[in-house]
Amino acid sequence: MKRFYELLAPHMDAAYNLARWLTANESAAHDVVQESALKAFKFLHRFEDGNAKAWLLTIVRNESYNWLKASAGHRWVAIGEGISEDDMALSHALTPEIDAIRAEDIVLLQQALKALPPVFREVIVLKALEDMPYKDIAKVTDVPLGTVMSRLARARAMLKTEFMKLYRHE
Template sequence: MNETLRFEELIVPHLDAAYNLARWLTRNDATAQEVVQESCLRALKALPRFRGDDARAWLLTIVRNQSYSWLKKTAGPRLVDIDDETGLDDDDQARLSHKETPETWLSRTQDRMLLTQTLDALPATYREVIVLKDLEDMSYKEIAQVIGTPLGTVMSRLARGREMLRTRLLASEWTT
């Protein structure tokens, strides 16, 4: 099998997960796209040496390393993408239907924004394990492989991160 076909088979199915991880780590859509592109180039170059059976974990390890490399290079303020003038992304526009009232849409959107902002504010070591476990549905073993730590550390970080998230969400509930 040539390397292009092997790349398409092993790596392409995991591009959404790669982007998701890069986005949560870098906190920037454009940067996440660049990180994933660079990670894919690195994966393609290293593919002849890849002998593992978990291409997703391998790719996400590369994405994680690339994301942290980018974070080290940039010490300034992060750029934030601004939505169009409606403030709605394509998913929100598609979901706002005649059956949903503006009040229920606003409540749902605010809840999602609060969760996103709160998760985004967590330290990267906790944010990454929450993203990999709860959003990407990876096993503890896969996460340990991606972040290069023992299984117990993954479990500890996940528990602490979830507790930090819960505490911060409850605190914000009292202030709103």
């Protein structure tokens, strides 16, 4: 039990972050992280010294995709999901107008990210939000390093396109 907490507890926020972006559902993300933590605990004896965060996020990724497959065809409506006041207050703004513009941009960026297919969304989340090195992203996603870099480049281009589409419609 002690080894579990030492190795994996520090990475639970990252696990939830990845699950939430992949499932696009707050409740499902909690379920995915809980199931992933149970699996990590059960199979902790198989983990050899290495990158515990990458190992845990690999489990979370797999569980997220299992959830997506199981829920295929179901429309999930997330009630009350949005950005918190802390998320909106990215920096000290000079005016309420600047705050409002930044909040709108955050919402648009979140919508654009949600519009990406999961394989592209996950590399953006792992790199931009979790600040993982490319080699660790390759471990988590189980693809070659070159594929990670290619997906990230494509994901960034897709994100920009989606953001601009949403921005023009605002």
